[in-house]
Amino acid sequence: MKAFRFLHAADLHLDTPFSGMSGVPDRLRGLLRESTFAAFDQLIKVAIEEAVDFVVISGDIYDASDSSLRAQLRLREGWDKLGEHGIPVYLIRGNHDPLSSRRLRLALPGHVYEFGSQAESVTAVRRSDGEPVAVLTGVSYPTPAVHDNLALQYRREPGSALYHIGLLHGNVDGQEGHDAYAPCSLRDLQASGYDYWALGHIHKREILCESPWVVYPGNIQGRSLKETGPKGCYLVEVTENGEAELSFRRLDQVLWLESRLTIDGIATEEALKMSLEERLDELREAEPGRITLARLSFIGRGPLHGLLQSGAEVAELLQELRRKEFARFEAAGLGSSDVERLGLGEGIVWLAGFKLETRMELDREGVLAEDSFLGELFRLAKRTSAASEQVEELVDTALASLSDNRQLRRLLQGLNPEAKQELVRRAEELAASMLHEDTPLSSPSPPSLREGGGAS
Numbered sequence: 001m002k003a004f005r006f007l008h009a010a011d012l013h014l015d016t017p018f019s020g021m022s023g024v025p026d027r028l029r030g031l032l033r034e035s036t037f038a039a040f041d042q043l044i045k046v047a048i049e050e051a052v053d054f055v056v057i058s059g060d061i062y063d064a065s066d067s068s069l070r071a072q073l074r075l076r077e078g079w080d081k082l083g084e085h086g087i088p089v090y091l092i093r094g095n096h097d098p099l100s101s102r103r104l105r106l107a108l109p110g111h112v113y114e115f116g117s118q119a120e121s122v123t124a125v126r127r128s129d130g131e132p133v134a135v136l137t138g139v140s141y142p143t144p145a146v147h148d149n150l151a152l153q154y155r156r157e158p159g160s161a162l163y164h165i166g167l168l169h170g171n172v173d174g175q176e177g178h179d180a181y182a183p184c185s186l187r188d189l190q191a192s193g194y195d196y197w198a199l200g201h202i203h204k205r206e207i208l209c210e211s212p213w214v215v216y217p218g219n220i221q222g223r224s225l226k227e228t229g230p231k232g233c234y235l236v237e238v239t240e241n242g243e244a245e246l247s248f249r250r251l252d253q254v255l256w257l258e259s260r261l262t263i264d265g266i267a268t269e270e271a272l273k274m275s276l277e278e279r280l281d282e283l284r285e286a287e288p289g290r291i292t293l294a295r296l297s298f299i300g301r302g303p304l305h306g307l308l309q310s311g312a313e314v315a316e317l318l319q320e321l322r323r324k325e326f327a328r329f330e331a332a333g334l335g336s337s338d339v340e341r342l343g344l345g346e347g348i349v350w351l352a353g354f355k356l357e358t359r360m361e362l363d364r365e366g367v368l369a370e371d372s373f374l375g376e377l378f379r380l381a382k383r384t385s386a387a388s389e390q391v392e393e394l395v396d397t398a399l400a401s402l403s404d405n406r407q408l409r410r411l412l413q414g415l416n417p418e419a420k421q422e423l424v425r426r427a428e429e430l431a432a433s434m435l436h437e438d439t440p441l442s443s444p445s446p447p448s449l450r451e452g453g454g455a456s
């Protein structure tokens, strides 16, 4: 076998509209709309810098099947750059950009190979000497919804010693949160004889198996709070003995993340504001040159719990911080086409919303020593939590009456020990807020989880 290297990306979702985000200034929205293209430009740049032999893209290149001409032209620009460096592209279509979509008709240049609606195989060569190095098999979605197990169509070429790569857009082992298109099992892929499964469709980066490699690179740019953390592609380097080494290459220009901020020990609104500003600085410094869209979860216990409960105070505070941050951004003189310039300077942090998960201040030790119903309850919870069998027993007994209902029973069977422990903790919390002397019994408030302000 001969050594070679390639890039594996998927789910580019070019021209994602970022609609439904309230309160985002137009200029920032412009940068968000640009972000999928900016990540694509990075992909092209990395391919050229790493001098890969080819690029593999496993579906959902466009976000919508009636994708804009703008998206098609930007894509073409990227392909042309790769063409200038002699780097071919192999791609399949996914559920967002199936072959049936009428508008995706710009002719592809010769170095971009698009697989058709039936599994087929092509041979890829090493650029330096034109030696064949890999067999690539792929299938494009003919229509948006594909329910067949496409993986079964992939056949290793008999007698071929070349490295086999399968491009597949689909859901392996019924991953949640994504349509069950082209469903297959990890076992199907392992049994196929392929060396590397270049998957797309699931937007979360995940390596399902290392022998053979079964890899979701995730999407190249996060697009909502459901797609948090750094996004990019894999550089795959295959050695002469057919072993592959993967390295993640970050491509995203906008980072979505969840950040937790504790109110422990914070006594005043002023102190909370300072703590928020510090967090903003930390987030900005952690991601220079990027836009960070953060949702804050307020956690912990403290005197501010009661004040924050309604959410109005927090919303106002965040609004003020957004205003200041955006003024900073405007002062930097950046416009919607300045993602690259933004890449040179400081980042910007936009607070995309918040969650309230704080709890009332409680003298736990005091309650534990108390001769009261609450004290007794806390002692029971403490004793129980020390041993996981006891937690199981307590929760199972407490919930036994619910299991008459078939649906509830199924839900309960799915509870793992951690979830049961959490139930005990929450029950303790609930009882505390209902029984604690500060809280009138008439208005019990469960551990609060309120969301507000912005995208999800």
Ligand SMILES: [Mn+2]
Binding pocket: 011, 013, 060, 094, 096, 201, 202, 203
């Ligand atoms: Mn997708």
